[in-house]
Amino acid sequence: MLILHCPCCGVTGEETEFHQGGEAHLKREGPGSSDEAFHTYLFAKENPRGVHFERWRHAYGCGKWFIAARDTVTLEVYGTYPAQTHEPPPEIREAITAKRPGWRWRAFA
Amino acid sequence: MSTRLATGGRRLDRSRRVAFTFNGKRMQGHPGDTLASALLANDQMLVGRSFKYHRPRGIVASGAEEPNALVGLGEGARFEPNQRATTTELFDGLSCISQNHWPSLETDIGAVNGWFARFLPAGFYYKMFIHPRPFWKHVYEPFIRRSAGLGKVPNPGDPDRYEHFHFFCDVAVIGGGVAGLQAALAAAEAGARVLLMEQTAHWGGRAPVDGGAVEGQPVVDWIDATLARLQDMPHVTLRNRCMGAGVYDHGYLLGYERVSDHAPGSDAPRHRLWRIRAGQIVTATGAIERPLSFAGNDVPGVMLASAVRDYAVDYGVSAGDRTVVVTNNDDAYRTAITLKTLGLEIPAILDARQQGGGALAEEARGMGIRVENGKGIAKVKGGRRVTGVAICAQAGEGAVLEEIGCDAVAMSGGWSPVVHLWSHCGGKLIWDEALALFRPDPAQPPRGADGAGFVLAAGSANGALSLGAVLADAHAAGQAAAEATGHAPGATPAPQGTEDTEAPIAPVWLMPQGARTALRMKSWLDYQNDVKVSDVQLAAREGYESVEHAKRYTTLGMATDQGKLSNINGLAILSDALGQPIPQTGTTTFRPPYTPISFSAIAGAARGPLFQPVRKTPIHGWHEANGADFEPVGQWHRPYCFPRGEEGRHEAVNREIRQTRESVGLLDASTLGKIIVKGPDAGRFLDMLYTNMMSTLKPGRCRYGLMCNENGFLMDDGVVVRLDEETFLCHTTTGGAEAIHGHMEDWLQCEWWDWKVHTANVTEQYAQLAVAGPNARKLLQKLSNDDLSAEALPFMGWTEARISGIPARVHRISFTGELSFELAVPAGRGLALWEALMVAGEEFGVMPYGTEAMHVMRAEKGFIMIGDETDGTVIPQDLGLDWAISKKKHDYIGKRAQQRAHMADPNRWKLVGLETLDGSVLPDGAYATAPGHNANGQRNTQGRVTSSYHSPTLGRGIAMGLVHRGPDRMGEVLEFPTLDGGILKARIVDPVIYDKDGEKQNV
Amino acid sequence: MSEAVPPLGGARFNGLAMIEDAGLMGMITLRGDLASAAMKAAVKTALGLGIPDQRQALSGEGGSALWMSPDELLLICARDGVAQVIASLEDALAGRHFLALNVSDARAVIRVTGAGARETLAKLCPVDLAPGTFTPGMVRRTRLGQIPAAFWLDGRGAFHLICFRSVADYAFGALCDAAAPGGAVGVHG
Structure with missing residues (x-):
């Protein structure tokens, strides 16, 4: 059972306080998008062995969504940050690079 | 025979006696005994029968590793199967029974399996019971289920109390032996918050039995002093x-x-599950002695050498009068010396090592004990009890050199560190060739959230076997754990403990080394599962080369003891059979729990009324007092109906519907979700959330809305109320409020975070009462001076009014098709309003109606129900709800998905009404068949029933269903096979069966 | 005119800790920009309190203010003062983006006091309740058994647990079970 740090209220709590919400940094495709783009948005999710970015909600706590950068193999959490961003902040990327040089996730590295 | 010695037993209070029964036989022990030591004191060596061959089995060990002495403990509701006698503290009145035999422990019919052992090798069941196929279900499985299994499951509910406890510390130390005490002390001295756990009732582990000195004082004194120091430290638990x-x-x-467990009848909980978060975990879990594999090593009276020593020192119990010691290491000499000192006979020590032992061996010889180097046991004599051993050369094939009479055998195959807890979360092991053991690899610990190791092994769990080495290792582990949690370790050095000079162990995996087949077939590896050396060798021959496969094929290391005694010996045999070194074979996976824990402890308080939260409306108590028949809706309990007198559910529902349709009824609708959405962008936001247009809704008006997910599928529906220019109140389905609120916050926080919208879930702030029926307005006007006429408050409008003096928001919305008002009042006033309506409504015969009446009435109106007509694959268009989908909006959640080709396909199943030709009620969920069969040979289908009820209004069954191109096929008759083999025919009709023009609700 | 019915009806249980219905009180959900001067002034005017720090509670004569999330406070005041506090907030924040709602009936408040209070809560909540860690003035939103709940510790050592009204019986029952005599853990004082 993981421990996660909520960047919104500062609580470091156990996984049962949080709900996982799937892949982070998705770009929404609405009306007017191609079938392929829409399919990718809805269904073509990353399933990496290693560095991953996930949405979590502090459901039993402050109710806020945030993003966790973590490793799906070692379960190491590289960092968490508020959801109001389109890409991982530089300090999170640096923290990952320090541990996993050469990592890539979608367009990010 | 095993017996209580006249003196000794450091854990006993010999001044008092404790009475207990075993298989109904009355016995006595002392406070401080375990059940095992007390049984041995009463010469009860035979304690059970083995799993497969039903061989007589006796106590082997003295701790958690015991494979044989499993008993059914207690009686009635407190009966618990498979309890280890070795870890059960004796208490007055304890009663237990042995397991896995019929009709009795002494005379067991299942023991005939033993005669056929030759024909029941590993994999026998897999090979034998596969053909003919139908035999498995009807013959083999019922038979195997009856004959297999250890203890029986208790039947009545568990009367005891259990609980959880959340605890946080810097350093958790597991194991209260010398290593655990020292590790805890080192960490605590550095200032860390420490938790030290010990599975038994005693501190100090095996050290008091093994002896030795710390800083010049006897180890027992050091244990007491260290314990006292830890107890005085406020940050140590x-x-x-x-x-x-x-x-x-x-x-x-x-x-x-x-x-x-040891004090039944107290008011304390029986078990407590500690849910601990530790910065660092130190596993000071000690080591377990390994048996030796020789023929007859399972005969009662053959025990681990350390256990024989424990029983003698801790409990003043001798396993036998004449004990032969057989070993491959020096430690077992301690047993011989201890027993000899207590005046018991040691006919011989058989040391498998050609070179023999070191200083301890010299000491034994000095006491006059016969020591034979390079020798082993060819075979144990005796059936239900050891009567002697045949000795042989370890290097040979088992030619008997001599037979020695004895009634106990103390064996030692070396020690295996308890690496379970290190390994649970991924810690890796290394094979230590010199010590012939697996120990934790410090370079590959389990890793935590920060990527650093969070488990350290200490003491003999880490492969440090002498007292001095244990203390030094544990001290270092305690300091390292403290440092890893931000506490600088102190300068205090590790205490000095005795260093023994022992001769090296010689790995002995089979005794004698070249044992013939007949001997190997009687050399047990796993006592609990009846796995022998020959079984593992067979598995290897048949290609089960992975240790995990061999485990499952042979059952080695399965069941309640999970191979604590057998794993290392078994994999050594497997390695030998495969001709590869032990590390290449590796171990099976160590999984929690270390020993079985009770289901009740896992459940904790979640039983009975606390099994699951029951959500209650403010009027719940009235419902209970008035005979409501409840049904769960999510976690809510809602009245299904309110039966009167002898009335059944069906009659009650019909009565409630007739009353509502003809006069007036009351529904407690407080469970409906209510979410406030406020802000300058609230209208824009709701336009994205709902399929229809909400921003155009005028204050004072209500609008029914549909909510879809990004896949386009319907997820919720409800009435949206515009409270003012900036504020909307969104009603959701019962049980949907939390999820929909979460859904809203998701889009607001993660997609449109620049939109100015606040939401709040106010579901429970309001009691909501539906007053429905032709007399609804008359009833309300009796209690209110405010104008609730059709002109002042038209259909789909809302207003504020005082009803019975209570400020209410009154909505003109209807789910029944009747003239209907939904009144929202502060929850604390809900009951008062309900009671006022009941009194005022007497002249109209007012009565409450439940969820079933509501369902029937909405189905008569063709209103959909989320979860009935929808199942996560249904889009609004399937339900003919196109009118609620805005054509003007460029976008809403789910719009793009609904534009996909298969969503717009005219061949989708769509909502229709279904009318049985004979007026009966279609089974819920029944499928309409279509000609032909699919690829699986099943009949093709063309529709299914989504809601089905008896309509008292129409006097026949009504139903809704999703049917292939349904709305285009009005009047067609479909066939619905029923479970009893019959066929019901139903005609496709309009889903709105009652008051299609809505004249009744709009008055 | 009828009086409001409290969800727990004054229930009380004395075990390892005293578990008691805290009765009716006024509660207001206030959402908005907590960092803004306007919000600060509004809360000051309405309740005489400042904006509490992250996961903290402030108490004064007029009531208490609890930090619930980065944009949400829970204001506690006398039940008959709710309308006035909301009016005061609406007045002070007029024209700004905020939400002030009366939620007095939506919740139940249970007071947990006595020597076993910390252990009672620790049996149900995954929170470190050691005296040195969970200190007076702290607010924690978490899980109590299977329901969401929040609690705060006042300056006199009383825990105030807040949960939804519908599960008040569950919360009260779970707390009583956890505080049943004989179940003292003996860890937190």
């Missing part, structure tokens, strides 16, 4: 009778505290 059950991700640790 000590817990005995508390087992480290499992180590999990990110420093999560489960502790299993047996609070009152």
Whole structure:
């Protein structure tokens, strides 16, 4: 059972306080998008062995969504940050690079 | 025979006696005994029968590793199967029974399996019971189920109390032996918050039995002094009778505290599950002695050498009068010396090592004990009890050199560190060739949230076997754990303990080394599962080369003891059979819990009324007092109906519907979700959330809305109320409020975070009462001076009014098709309003109606119900709800998905009404068949029933269903096979069966 | 005119800790920009309190203010003062983006006091309740058994647990079970 740090209220709590919400940094495709783009948005999710970015909600706590950068193999959490961003902040990327040089996730590295 | 010695037994209170029964036989022990030591004191060596061959089995060990002495403990509701006698503290009145035999322990018919052992090798069941196929279900499985299994499951509910406890510390130390005490002390001296857990009732582990000195004082005194120091430290928590059950991700640790197993009748909970988060975990879990594999090593009276010593020193019990010691290492000499000192006979020590032992061997010889180097046991004599051993050369094939009479055998095959907790969360092991053991690889620990190791092994769990080495290792582990949690370790050095000079161990995996087949077939590896050396060798020959496969094929290391005694011996045999070194074979996976823990402890308080939260409306108590028949809706309990007198459900529902349709009825609709959405962008936001247009809704008006997910599928529906220019109130389905609120916050926080919208879930702020029926307005006007006429408050409007003096928001919305008002009042006033309506409504015969009446009435109106007409694959268009989908909006959640080709396909199943030709009620969920069969040979289908009821209004069955191109096929008759083999025919009709023009609700 | 019915009806249980219905009180959900001067002034005017720090509670004569999330406070005041506090907030924040709602009936408040209070809560909540860690003035939103709940510790050592009204019986029952005599853990004082 993981421990996660909520960047919104500062609580470091156990996984049962949080709900996982799937892949982070998705770009929404609405009306007017191609079938392929829409399919990718809805269904073509990353399933990496290693560095991953996930949405979590502090459901039993402050109710806020945030993003966790973590490793799906070692379960190491590289960092968490508020959801109001389109890409991982530089300090999170640096923290990952320090541990996993050469990592890539979608367009990010 | 095994017996109580006249003196000794450091754990006993010999001044008092404790009475207990075993298989109904009355016996006595002393406070301080375990059940095992007390049984041995009463010469009860035979304690059970083995799993497969039903061989007589006796006590082998003295601790958690015991494979044989499993008993059914207690009686009636407190009966518990498979309890280890070795870890059960004796208490007055204890009653237990042995297991796995019929009709009795002494005379067991299942023992005939033993005669056929030759024909029941590993994999026998897999090979034998596969053909003919139907035999498995009807013959083999019922038979195997009856004959297999250990203890029986207790039947009545568990009367005891259980609980969880969340605890946080810097350093959790598992194991209260010398290593655990020293590790805890070192960490605590550095200032860390420390939890020290010990699974038994005693501190100090095996050290008091093995002896030795620390800083010049006897180890027993050092234990007492260290314990006292730890007890005085406010940041240290000590817990005995508390087992480290499992180590999990990110420093999560489960502790299993047996609070009152030893003191039944107290008001304490029986077990407490500690849910611990530790910065660092130190596993000071000690080591377990390995048996030796020789023929007849399972005959009662053959025991681990350390256990024989424990029983003698701790409990003043001798396993036998004449004990032969057989070993491959020096430690077993301690047993011989201890027994000899107590005046017991040691006919011989058989040391498998050609070179023999070191100083301890010299000491034994000096006491006059016969020591034979390079020798082993060819075979144990005796059936239900050891009567002697045949000795042979270890290097040979088992030619008997001599037979020695004895009634006990103390064996030692070396020690295996308890690496379970280290390994649970991924810690890796290394094979230590010199010590012939697996120990934790410090370079590959389990890693936590920060990527650093969070488990350290200490003492003999880490492969340090002498007292001095244990203390030094544990001190270092305690300091390292403290440092890793931000506490600088102190300068105090590790205490100095005795260093023994022992001769090296010689690995002995089979005795004698070249044992013939007949001997190997009687050399047990796994006592609990009846796995022999020959079985593992067979598995290897048949290609089960992975240790995990061999385990499952042979059942080695399965069941309640999980191979604590057998794993290393078994994999050594497998390695030998495969001709590869032990590390290449590796171990099976160590999984939590370390020993079985009770289901009740896992459940904790979640039983009976606390099994699951029951959500109650403010009027729940009235419903209960007035005979409501409840049904769960999510976690809510809602009245299904209110039966009167002898009335059944069906009659009650019909009565409630007739009353509502003809006069007026009351529904407690407080469970409906209510979410406030406010802000300058609230209208824009709701336009994205709902399929229809909400921003155009005028204050004072209500609008029914549909909510879809991004896949386009319907997820919720409800009435949206515009309270003012900036504020909307969104009603959701019962049980949907939390999810929909979460859904809203998701889009607001993660997609449109620049939109100015606040939401709040106010579901429980209001009691909501539906007053429905032709007399609804008359009833309300009796209690209100405010104008609730059709002109002042038209259909789909809302207003504020005082009803019975209570400020209410009154909505003109209807789910029944009747003239209907929904009144929202502060929850604390809900009951008062309900009661006022009941009194005022007497002249109209007012009565409450339940969820079933509501369902029937809405179905008569063709209104859909989320979860009935929808199942996560249904889009609004399937339900003919196109009118509620805005054509003007460029976008809403789910719009793009609904534009996909298969969503717009005219061949989708769509909502229709279904009318049975004979007026009966279609089964819910029944399928309409279509010609032909699919690829699986099943009949093709063309529709299914989504809602089906008896309509008292129409006097026949009504139903809704999704049917292939349904709305285009009005009047067609479909066939619905029923479970009893019959066929019901139903005609496709309009889903709105009652008051299609809505004249009744709009008055 | 009828009086409001409290969800727990004054229930009380004395075990390892005293578990008691805290009765009716006024509660207001206030959402908005907590960092803004306007919000600060509004809360000051309405309740005489400042904006509490992250996961903290402030108490004064007029009531208490609890930090619930980065944009949400829970204001506690006398039940008959709710309308006035909301009016005061609406007045002070007029023209700004905020939400002030009366939620007095939506919740139940249970007071947990006595020597066993910390252990009672620790049996149900995954929170470190050691005296040195969870200190007076702290607010924690978490899980109590199977329901969401929040609690805060006042300056006199009383825990105030807040949960939804519908599960008040569950919360009260779970707390009583956890505080049943004989179940003292003996860890937190």
